Amino acid sequence: MLAAVIALTALAAVFGLVLGFAAIHFKVQGNPLADKIDALLPQTQCGQCSYAGCRPYAEAIAKGEADINQCPPGGETTILALAQLLGRDPKPLNAEHGMVKPKMLAVIDEQLCIGCTLCIQACPVDAILGAAKQMHTVIAGECTGCELCLPPCPVDCIRMVPVQADLGSWKWPQPVELASAGNFG
Amino acid sequence: MKQKLWRFPGGLHLAGHKSESTSVPVTKARLPNRLVLPLQQHIGEPAKPLVAPGDRVLKGQMIAAASGYVSVPLHAPTSGTVIEIAEYPIPHPSGLSAPCIVIESDGTDKWCERRPLAHYQTLEPSALRNVLREAGIVGLGGAGFPTFIKLNPGPDRKVDTLILNGAECEPYITCDDMLMRERADEIVAGLAIMRHALQAAHCIIGIEDNKPDACAAIAQALRKVGMIDMRVMQVPTRYPAGGEKQLIQVLTGKEVPSNGLPIHIGIVCHNVATAAAVYRAIMHGEPLIARYVTITSAGTGAGVHAPRNLEVLFGTPMRELIEQCSGALTPGFQTIMGGPMMGFAVHDTAAPVIKTTHCVLVTQQATTAPALPCIRCGACVEACPASLLPQQLYWHARAKEFDKTQDYNLFDCIECGACAAVCPSNIPLVQYYRYAKGEIWTREREKQKADVARQRHEFRLARLAQEKADREARHAEKKAALALKQAQQEEKIH
Numbered sequence: 001m002l003a004a005v006i007a008l009t010a011l012a013a014v015f016g017l018v019l020g021f022a023a024i025h026f027k028v029q030g031n032p033l034a035d036k037i038d039a040l041l042p043q044t045q046c047g048q049c050s051y052a053g054c055r056p057y058a059e060a061i062a063k064g065e066a067d068i069n070q071c072p073p074g075g076e077t078t079i080l081a082l083a084q085l086l087g088r089d090p091k092p093l094n095a096e097h098g099m100v101k102p103k104m105l106a107v108i109d110e111q112l113c114i115g116c117t118l119c120i121q122a123c124p125v126d127a128i129l130g131a132a133k134q135m136h137t138v139i140a141g142e143c144t145g146c147e148l149c150l151p152p153c154p155v156d157c158i159r160m161v162p163v164q165a166d167l168g169s170w171k172w173p174q175p176v177e178l179a180s181a182g183n184f185g
Numbered sequence: 186m187k188q189k190l191w192r193f194p195g196g197l198h199l200a201g202h203k204s205e206s207t208s209v210p211v212t213k214a215r216l217p218n219r220l221v222l223p224l225q226q227h228i229g230e231p232a233k234p235l236v237a238p239g240d241r242v243l244k245g246q247m248i249a250a251a252s253g254y255v256s257v258p259l260h261a262p263t264s265g266t267v268i269e270i271a272e273y274p275i276p277h278p279s280g281l282s283a284p285c286i287v288i289e290s291d292g293t294d295k296w297c298e299r300r301p302l303a304h305y306q307t308l309e310p311s312a313l314r315n316v317l318r319e320a321g322i323v324g325l326g327g328a329g330f331p332t333f334i335k336l337n338p339g340p341d342r343k344v345d346t347l348i349l350n351g352a353e354c355e356p357y358i359t360c361d362d363m364l365m366r367e368r369a370d371e372i373v374a375g376l377a378i379m380r381h382a383l384q385a386a387h388c389i390i391g392i393e394d395n396k397p398d399a400c401a402a403i404a405q406a407l408r409k410v411g412m413i414d415m416r417v418m419q420v421p422t423r424y425p426a427g428g429e430k431q432l433i434q435v436l437t438g439k440e441v442p443s444n445g446l447p448i449h450i451g452i453v454c455h456n457v458a459t460a461a462a463v464y465r466a467i468m469h470g471e472p473l474i475a476r477y478v479t480i481t482s483a484g485t486g487a488g489v490h491a492p493r494n495l496e497v498l499f500g501t502p503m504r505e506l507i508e509q510c511s512g513a514l515t516p517g518f519q520t521i522m523g524g525p526m527m528g529f530a531v532h533d534t535a536a537p538v539i540k541t542t543h544c545v546l547v548t549q550q551a552t553t554a555p556a557l558p559c560i561r562c563g564a565c566v567e568a569c570p571a572s573l574l575p576q577q578l579y580w581h582a583r584a585k586e587f588d589k590t591q592d593y594n595l596f597d598c599i600e601c602g603a604c605a606a607v608c609p610s611n612i613p614l615v616q617y618y619r620y621a622k623g624e625i626w627t628r629e630r631e632k633q634k635a636d637v638a639r640q641r642h643e644f645r646l647a648r649l650a651q652e653k654a655d656r657e658a659r660h661a662e663k664k665a666a667l668a669l670k671q672a673q674q675e676e677k678i679h
Contacts (some may be wrong), residue, residue: 043635045642053642077628080585125641144638167225169630170279171623175616 034062040081044073045124046146048098053124061086072098073145104145104160106138112157119149119158188418191438193431195570196423197603199356199526201395206359206481206492211367213496214478215509220262220288220500222248223275226539227323228330229255234286240267243297245472247319248286257321257331262474262498265290276503276522276539280532288500299470310336310382313467317382320466321473321540326350326427326456327523329541332463335455336382338448345451347385348436349376349460351392351399352420352427355524358544360477361457363494365392365399368461369406375460376415378467383453388415390457391432395422424526425601429454431570443597458543474499479544480510483525488512488547497538503545504534512547521546526602557610565604565614571597575604575614582621587628590621598622 038058049070051057060066061082068082069091076093083090093100108119108128115133127143130136149158163169225231232249242248242261249259265288272282305313318333338344349372353361365372372390380388392400404417420426420435430441432454439450447454458476465471478497482488489512497506503520507513514520514534521528522542538545565575574593581589598618605614 043638172619175613
């Protein structure tokens with residue numbers, strides 16, 4: 001009886017030391033789950049999810065504070081990917097956060113722009129170029145279409161235009177099945 | 186001489202319909218008034234225009250330069266004046282328009298200065314490749330990949346076998362057949378040049394056994410120049426024997442690895458028409474400005490009444506070719522670029538013939554039979570020449586499980602359409618695979634874009650934090666200086 005108690009205590013002490021050592025020396029920096037979630041988000045940094053960007057939203061999901069269906073730019077694709085990563089059931093996009101829209105691009109009307117730099121300060125990815133009292137312009141390739149530059153503009157010279165399909169981005173559409181072909185799964 | 190041949194898995198026997206368009210010799214198509222030349226006629230970056238509206242150009246003059254490595258220049262197919270550089274319909278499944286150079290021909294067809302290189306043997310392979318690049322030569326079998334890249338095996342790779350693909354396995358198409366019959370000498374000479382560029386040990390010309398005339402012509406051309414180490418081999422007529430990987434397997438018994446290229450097993454494969462173009466470029470100094478095109482129709486009830494092959498200048502509208510072959514486009518007919526298996530419907534017949542146009546096929550508008558449920562009969566698996574599982578790919582593509590389609594090697598699919606042709610339920614299988622491939626590519630592009638956006642956002646946050654810290658530091662400094670000054674003044678008063 002006593003031998004067993006001593007043996008178990010000794011074992012517990014040894015394992016405790018090992019685990020304690022590992023917890024300090026092999027501690028993973030940062031939050032690996034949040035990193036994985038962040039990698040699946042579209043990085044528009046638009047804040048429609050009610051967080052201050054994609055990273056904060058990813059951290060909130062990792063902590064269990066936010067749901068996986070709050071990202072309109074990511075749409076169904078992102079929700080499915082998140083559901084798979086987290087082992088949850090996919091659910092439809094929460095309409096409170098917005099609707100799925102086609103890809104947009106901000107365009108500044110350079111005739112109207114007064115060079116106030118407010119949009120430059122609002123752009124989360126530094127995609128607007130310009131200086132005080134100089135004309136501003138959008139670097140089309142870097143714009144994520146987040147629309148954050150629209151509200152601060154005092155002269156409403158920014159508008160969102162849909163991204164045009166060109167040969168480079170064209171893809172074959174999903175085939176339309178004429179008959180209601182159910183599967184004999 | 187009977188050579189040992191292997192076989193590829195799957196495949197189909199299809200009605201050839203080749204004799205319709207091989208009864209008359211090839212003639213030149215009429216010179217059109219206006220030629221519309223898309224800047225992108227090849228795989229890779231589009232060419233950059235070198236001319237402006239109003240410029241006079243001569244036949245063979247370079248009108249657009251290559252931009253980037255995977256790109257080739259574009260040349261004026263005839264002499265005339267550049268009218269405009271603008272968006273015009275191009276032959277593409279999307280039906281989109283793309284930037285084109287439009288030339289109004291002056292009818293004289295006057296050549297620019299040509300520089301033949303009679304002694305190509307004295308040239309380094311790299312110099313030879315440069316000449317071919319400047320001549321705008323791309324693979325004429327249909328894909329349009331720049332030829333000079335495929336003639337560059339890389340520094341540490343040796344080419345064992347150079348294969349010329351004259352299989353032309355798709356029904357209705359006969360342009361390679363006619364080219365082999367009429368220009369066998371040029372093909373053989375082109376093969377010798379390609380061989381010099383690659384330093385290949387062996388050369389094989391593979392031709393399907395439904396083209397005995399072409400085979401005899403090539404064999405005779407080989408005898409004439411005494412090329413005893415180049416062989417012609419007849420391969421059994423079985424679709425898709427003209428697929429690059431399939432032809433290699435039939436001729437050599439070697440299988441191109443999944444996600445690999447033929448060069449990885451020491452083989453390079455070119456089309457016979459490309460070889461002829463290489464000959465014209467080197468021995469006559471002529472860039473690629475024209476090609477043989479089959480104009481024919483499928484099915485009953487007219488379309489093209491006099492199907493044939495024409496030598497067509499790039500930029501010629503397809504509509505004019507159809508008219509020249511006593512064809513008319515009545516409602517209910519559609520024009521397909523390519524064959525019935527792998528071609529696509531052209532939305533506008535004003536679209537021009539480009540480097541990759543081997544066939545203009547007029548067919549009755551397909552009344553798509555409704556797709557029925559998959560009954561898991563497995564016919565597609567037996568037909569697949571790439572040893573894939575088409576029905577698994579179909580399930581997963583349909584369910585948008587694109588990761589799983591890749592697990593089933595979606596990207597080894599050559600889109601030959603054999604699976605869809607045998608499907609008893611009329612499921613448009615190839616469309617599903619194209620859709621899945623497109624989605625996967627789009628997602629990859631979007632992922633890259635998202636990564637860049639994340640980087641820029643993180644950089645911005647770091648920059649803002651740094652600016653704030655700097656500001657606070659300056660503030661603290663000023664405060665400290667002020668405090669010191671006050672302390673000194675107080676000391677003075679005391």
